[in-house]
Amino acid sequence: MSQNAFLQARDVSKSFGAVRVLHEVSFDVYRGEVLGILGPNGAGKTTLFNMISGDIKPSGGEIRLGGTALGGEPPFKRCRMGIGRTYQIPRPYSGMTTFENLLVAAAFGGGRSERDAYAFCAQVLTECELASKANTPSGSLTLLDRKRLELARALASDPKLLLLDEIAGGLTEEESQSLVALVRRIRDRGVTIVWIEHVLHALMAVADRLLVLNFGEKIAEGLPQEVIANPEVKRVYMGVEA
Numbered sequence: 601m602s603q604n605a606f607l608q609a610r611d612v613s614k615s616f617g618a619v620r621v622l623h624e625v626s627f628d629v630y631r632g633e634v635l636g637i638l639g640p641n642g643a644g645k646t647t648l649f650n651m652i653s654g655d656i657k658p659s660g661g662e663i664r665l666g667g668t669a670l671g672g673e674p675p676f677k678r679c680r681m682g683i684g685r686t687y688q689i690p691r692p693y694s695g696m697t698t699f700e701n702l703l704v705a706a707a708f709g710g711g712r713s714e715r716d717a718y719a720f721c722a723q724v725l726t727e728c729e730l731a732s733k734a735n736t737p738s739g740s741l742t743l744l745d746r747k748r749l750e751l752a753r754a755l756a757s758d759p760k761l762l763l764l765d766e767i768a769g770g771l772t773e774e775e776s777q778s779l780v781a782l783v784r785r786i787r788d789r790g791v792t793i794v795w796i797e798h799v800l801h802a803l804m805a806v807a808d809r810l811l812v813l814n815f816g817e818k819i820a821e822g823l824p825q826e827v828i829a830n831p832e833v834k835r836v837y838m839g840v841e842a
């Protein structure tokens with residue numbers, strides 16, 4: 601555990617009533633890295649994101665960003681502090697165009713003035729390969745473009761830490777490669793990324809380190825090749841007996 605980490609989670613726990621979903625999970629995320637999070641369904645991955653973004657409160661433990669304890673800060677404040685996230689089920693405003701969706705995120709999430717938001721959103725659209733879809737109602741986008749829009753909406757608040765929740769699910773191999781290339785470009789301009797993903801090859805193509813959760817506990821963390829070779833990870837995640 602290092603004091604220099606950008607995101608620090610210490611003994612983070614969450615219970616819903618009597619159901620313990622996360623138990624004393626600790627990890628660090630360093631500036632500029634991509635940390636991949638793996639784990640079977642129900643392992644507690646999204647719950648962890650919900651606590652980092654402020655959607656729910658931990659039952660125990662502490663989360664710090666840049667050394668500052670996030671405490672009871674609400675989601676919009678965390679967004680202004682530099683935390684952006686995507687949701688497993690994208691929630692664009694389907695009656696609005698792609699560009700309008702971004703403007704809302706940039707104005708409310710990022711706190712930009714209207715003029716500034718226009719220029720910034722145009723930049724984000726280009727980065728996410730959505731410029732030609734700027735005026736398309738988001739409800740008519742293909743699955744890949746809906747995923748790009750979900751990512752673009754998170755980027756519109758100009759995050760320093762980006763939380764990606766299963767953005768590669770349901771895509772073809774070629775489509776997921778184009779998403780991986782986009783994640784790399786975002787990382788290369790200095791954004792720190794934590795990516796929950798079941799599509800292992802997409803994660804392996806970009807993650808610097810992996811963390812594995814099972815039944816709310818951290819069972820492995822380290823370099824991707826080492827983590828996927830770990831016998832316990834193989835057993836619980838890939839169903840392979842050692």
Ligand SMILES: Nc1ncnc2c1ncn2[C@@H]1O[C@H](COP(=O)(O)OP(=O)(O)OP(=O)(O)O)[C@@H](O)[C@H]1O
Nearest residue numbers: 616619621639640641642643644645646647648688
């Ligand atoms: N608000 C809630 N109230 C009660 N139980 C909840 C709540 N949110 C999540 N859970 C439970 O917590 C557990 C972990 O859920 P979570 O969504 O974090 O898992 P996950 O690892 O993200 O799974 P998946 O890979 O399927 O998305 C599940 O058993 C889920 O039913």
